[in-house]
Amino acid sequence: MFALAQRVILAESWRRRLIAFGGGAFGALALAPVGFLPAFFVPMTLAVWLIDGSGAESFWSGLRRAAGAGWWLGFGYFVAGLWWLGAAFLAEADRFAWALPLGVLGLPAVLAVFTALGFVFAWLLWSAGPARVFALAAGLSAAEWLRGFVLSGFPWNDFGMVLGGNLVLAQTASIWGLSGLTILSVLIFSSPALLAGEGRKTVPIAALALLAGVALFGSLRLWASPGEVRGVKIRIVQPNVPLEDFRADRRDHLLDHYISLSDRATSPQTSGVGDVTHLFWPESSFPFILSRDGAALSLLAARLQNAVLFTGAARAEGEGRKTQYFNAVQVIFGGEVKESYDKRHLVPFGEYLPFTGLLARLGISQFVAIPGGFNSGQSSRFLTAPGLPPVLPMVCYESIFPYEIADRISSAPLRPGVMLNVTNDGWFGITSGPYQHFAQSRLRTIEQGLPMIRAANTGISAILDPYGRTVAMAPLGVEAVVDGGLPKALPSTLFSKYPYVAPFILWIFVLVGAFIRPRRI
Known part of the structure; x- marks a missing residue:
């Protein structure tokens, strides 16, 4: 171990960059769908040794070396964790294939800047001895927190998802959320670096004990059963519609497809839509404005019987050139759109184009083929429907922002009883x-103590209980329906009540730990 540490510490030039990049890329194996947690020991252990090797003759030289090592490690981690973004650029290759390198390499390069900042923060606190892992935890967790907010935020694959992706280990998120899991992840998985010191085993052993404690807490918490809301029979439709079918000339085909799936007999207990109280369809189900299509609404009223429909749908306001479009979730029954929620946190370049004037002149457009893109919704309202508790709607990647969801809940007069992600x-x-x-998305259920209904076009659709357990699920890439009851919500979790307090206290703890110096005898 000592010899390996010395090689990393003394590495220079391209070898140092390759070690950082390779370590970060290997660490992505700890994320879904692989979920190989031990992989994360590699980048975090290397991070300690790379910062050890950042000491230089001058302050600025050391800072540059720490930042460079952090950037290359982050770049490797994000390239390996976000390579799948390239598929979006090939979905309409004639329009977007040219920009594939910007998504697959450009975005990871930008996100790696935050890892570099985390390394710099840690390097400023650096010292010999066990305090190094506390400095790294303080630096990287602060940088990851910033990544969730700066330039509209993109906390995808936050380091805390290493623990957050494991159902048992994720349960402490009910106390301190994703940010707390990030602190624990860095602290625990960087601790083996100390084994290369002069026989220092106390902190690594303590880190393993901490991991065991997190696992024990999660195991005990998962013994509980929330029960079900009486009288609610849910059906989620996963239509698995190819993107090329979302065209106006496929209107009738799509409507028939959704309605046929909704009325599919799945068991003796659920013979069709007549046995369903609440029906859920995925995001942007229609290539037309449903609320302005009286024939479609009448058809839904006739064919869906008494089921209340929650569906993703584009919504329009205004006429002609002044028309504004919104990516919405709508509640439909009795042939009418009763309520709507407009997506607030839009995807840059996907649903709207930043710096529209400049980029449009360069021939660049957003992925969604709507003139001017979608507009951002202004209301954080919950949706209501007969037979259901208040519903907190989330459209697409709104479900990855823990603090936005926490703020919506804490500012509302009533606590919701279920979250909906289309x-x-x-x-x-x-x-x-x-x-x-x-x-x-599943981690939000644990943080808030709320069940979730998730309707996804191609998957993964599911009903989740407030502990994140799967009640019913449809796998990725298949046409399916998901039936089940609605789990009851838990009382407000500590994170739900105080989303900023517990993670901040934990961060202060590791920050103080960074200043602990070994006793000299």
Whole structure:
């Protein structure tokens, strides 16, 4: 171990960069769908040794070396974890294939800047001895927190998802959320680096004990059963519609496809839509404005009987050139759109184009073929429907932002009883992307103590209980329906009540730990 550490510490030039990049890429194996947790020991252990090797004759030289090592490690991690983004650029290759390198390499290069900042922060606190892992945990967790907010935020594959992707180990998120899991992940998985010191085993042993404690907490918490809301029979439709079928000339075909699936007999207990109380269709189900199509609404009223429909749908306001479009979730029954929620956190370059004037002149457009792109919704309202508790809607990747969801809940007069995530991950095919999206959405249930209904065009669709357990699920890439009851919500979790307090206290703890110096005898 000592010899390996010395090689990393003394590595220079391309060898140092290759070690950092390779270590970061290997660490991505800890994420969904592989979920090989021991892989994360590699980048975090290397991180300690790379910062050890960043000491230089001058302050600025050392800072540059630490930042460079952090950038290359982050670049490797994000390239390996986000390679599947390339599938979106090939879905309409004639329009977007040219930009594939920008997604597969450009975005990871930008995200790696935050890892570099985390290394710099840690390097500024650096010292010999066990305090190094506390400095690394303080630096990287602060950088990951920033990544969730800066430039609209993109906390995808936050380091905390190493623990957050494992159902048992994720349960402490009910206390301190994803940010707390990030601190624990860095602290635990970087501790083996200390074994290369002068026989220092106390912190690595303590880290393993901490991991065991997290696992014990999770195991005990998962013994509980929340029960079900009486009288609610849910059906989720996973239509598995190819992207090329979302065209106006396929209107009738799509409607028939959705309605036929909704009325499919799945068991003696659920023979069709007549046995369903609440029906859920995925994001942007229609290539037309449903609320302005009276014939379609009448057809839904006739064919869906008494079921209340929650569906993703584009919504329009205004007329002509002043028309504004929104990516919405709508509640439909009795042939009418009763309520709508407009997506607030839009995907840059996917649903709208930043710096529209400049980029449009360069011939660059957003993925969604709507003039001017979608507009951002202004209301954070919950949706209501007969027979259901208040519903917190999330469209697509809104489900990966823990603090936005926590703020919506804490600012509301009533606590919701269920979360709804509608999405269309068909852009990414059968890749790691939809699995990672599902894992991050599932973590929101644990943080908030709320069940989730997840309707995805190509999967993964599921009913999740407030502990993140799967009640019913349809796998990725198949046409399916998911039937089940609605689990009851838990009382507000500590994170739900105080989303910023517990992770901040934990961060202060590791920050203080970074200043602990070994006793001299």
